[in-house]
Amino acid sequence: MSELSDLYQEVILDHNKNPRNWGHIDNCSNHSEGFNPLCGDHIDLFLNVEGKTIKDVKFEANGCAISKASASIMSALIKGKNFEEVKALYDEFHQIVTHGCEDHEPTEINLEVFCGVKEYPTRVKCATLAWHTLVDALNKV
Numbered sequence: 001m002s003e004l005s006d007l008y009q010e011v012i013l014d015h016n017k018n019p020r021n022w023g024h025i026d027n028c029s030n031h032s033e034g035f036n037p038l039c040g041d042h043i044d045l046f047l048n049v050e051g052k053t054i055k056d057v058k059f060e061a062n063g064c065a066i067s068k069a070s071a072s073i074m075s076a077l078i079k080g081k082n083f084e085e086v087k088a089l090y091d092e093f094h095q096i097v098t099h100g101c102e103d104h105e106p107t108e109i110n111l112e113v114f115c116g117v118k119e120y121p122t123r124v125k126c127a128t129l130a131w132h133t134l135v136d137a138l139n140k141v
């Protein structure tokens with residue numbers, strides 16, 4: 001099991017060091033900012049939504065490795081997806097960080113990384129920040 005944990009740690013460190021979809025979008029259709037005062041994590045999320053599909057996503061973030069990696073992983077997962085698919089990913093992610101993976105086999109390897117987060121309640125808010133910011137941005141459609 002500890003080998004698996006090392007793998008997950010590597011995934012998180014990789015996304016933290018080389019975040020996917022980093023930057024901002026000029027004239028984006030949706031923007032939202034998220035802040036986690038418990039840890040000091042901050043994210044700026046930019047979306048280009050066409051119809052009900054997320055055509056493009058970029059973000060900039062300051063904060064801990066988990067919050068940045070979670071934002072990076074989320075951006076990679078939601079790009080090109082429609083709202084229904086994004087909602088399913090959000091629900092799955094939420095289930096994983098609050099209940100772990102004993103009763104649930106993650107559909108994406110990048111979601112599996114978060115299976116252990118529920119053991120660290122203060123980290124749950126770090127991991128969910130990007131997703132809450134996403135919901136907020138989409139509610140501004």
Ligand code: ZN
Pocket residue numbers: 036039040041063064065066067125126
């Ligand atoms: Zn954090």
